[in-house]
Amino acid sequence: MLPLQSTFGRIDIYLFDQLLRGQIAPGMSIFDAGCGGGRNLLYFLREGYDVYAIDGDPQAVAATRMLARSLGVDLPDDRLRVEAVEANTFPDALADVAISSAVLHFARDDAHFEAMLQGTWRVLKPGGLFFCRLASSIGIEQQVTARGGNRFLLPDGSERYLVTADYLRELTRRLGGQLVDPLKTTVVQDQRSMTTWVVRRS
Numbered sequence: 454m455l456p457l458q459s460t461f462g463r464i465d466i467y468l469f470d471q472l473l474r475g476q477i478a479p480g481m482s483i484f485d486a487g488c489g490g491g492r493n494l495l496y497f498l499r500e501g502y503d504v505y506a507i508d509g510d511p512q513a514v515a516a517t518r519m520l521a522r523s524l525g526v527d528l529p530d531d532r533l534r535v536e537a538v539e540a541n542t543f544p545d546a547l548a549d550v551a552i553s554s555a556v557l558h559f560a561r562d563d564a565h566f567e568a569m570l571q572g573t574w575r576v577l578k579p580g581g582l583f584f585c586r587l588a589s590s591i592g593i594e595q596q597v598t599a600r601g602g603n604r605f606l607l608p609d610g611s612e613r614y615l616v617t618a619d620y621l622r623e624l625t626r627r628l629g630g631q632l633v634d635p636l637k638t639t640v641v642q643d644q645r646s647m648t649t650w651v652v653r654r655s
Contacts, residue, residue: 631653
């Protein structure tokens with residue numbers, strides 16, 4: 454394995470960018486809302502960050518726990534839980550950084566989307582950083598088919614809850630946050646569009 458891979462694993466490239474620019478620094482606590490197998494946590498676990506994480510899939514949580522143990526880190530049940538994002542039981546204002554990577558676009562409808570968003574946002578401390586990557590319609594508006602409830606059929610054949618730039622700006626205002634970066638969108642030709650939304654909690 455290459456040195457960078459052994460240090461950072463398969464971390465989201467845009468989350469890596471936040472690290473490189475010093476937005477996330479040693480001593481901060483990290484909350485991963487929908488951690489999967491822990492792909493965005495390897496570096497934070499290795500470097501001794503306080504890590505908290507949830508996922509609705511018990512196998513994903515088991516994989517994250519195994520990853521942590523392989524690095525000599527114990528993530529007990531009070532830090533790593535099998536829970537839905539919208540119903541997680543972590544306390545308010547717990548973390549300096551909240552990660553939501555490829556999670557919110559699995560929302561069933563508007564109400565579910567906002568519940569997942571609020572379930573993540575409330576765990577973030579004032580002044581904390583919310584990092585989100587999610588599917589959007591930006592740049593592929595003519596290639597998606599509405600299915601109802603802001604869910605759309607994408608060119609790659611998947612069905613996702615999609616956001617627009619205007620909706621993300623509106624949500625930023627409603628949350629009382631401030632954009633850290635302009636919205637950044639990657640369009641994968643004839644497949645999907647993924648937007649990076651990074652907000653500072655006021």
